[in-house]
Amino acid sequence: MKKLILILAVGFAAWQFYFKHQDRQTIVSFGNDSAPFSFSSKPSSPSLARTYSCDGRTYCSQMTSCEEATYFLEHCPGVKMDGNRDGVPCEQQWCN
Numbered sequence: 001m002k003k004l005i006l007i008l009a010v011g012f013a014a015w016q017f018y019f020k021h022q023d024r025q026t027i028v029s030f031g032n033d034s035a036p037f038s039f040s041s042k043p044s045s046p047s048l049a050r051t052y053s054c055d056g057r058t059y060c061s062q063m064t065s066c067e068e069a070t071y072f073l074e075h076c077p078g079v080k081m082d083g084n085r086d087g088v089p090c091e092q093q094w095c096n
Contacts, residue, residue, distance in 0.1 A: 052071040052072070052075075054075060054077075057072065057079075058079045059079075059080055059081065060089065060090035060093045063089075063090060063093075063094060066094040066095040069089040069090040069094050069095065070089055073089040
């Protein structure tokens with residue numbers, strides 16, 4: 001009977017330890033996923049990161065400036081603002 005209780009206690013402790021550390025690893029990986037991903041080798045300005053965020057807008061008509069369109073092109077997936085893929089977004093509307 002004592003062996004059974006000891007085995008159950010050790011198993012429960014191992015289970016708690018496993019799930020406690022699994023949650024930490026998940027949080028760390030989510031923290032890394034939230035960092036902006038950029039295809040450009042140009043460093044982005046820290047002030048732009050505070051001003052803009054990827055909120056689902058994808059077209060030039062939804063932008064308000066060349067600076068905003070450039071941020072979205074460099075940091076947000078799925079944008080449709082650089083038809084000729086030269087790295088300059090919204091050339092006809094904002095970034096002439």
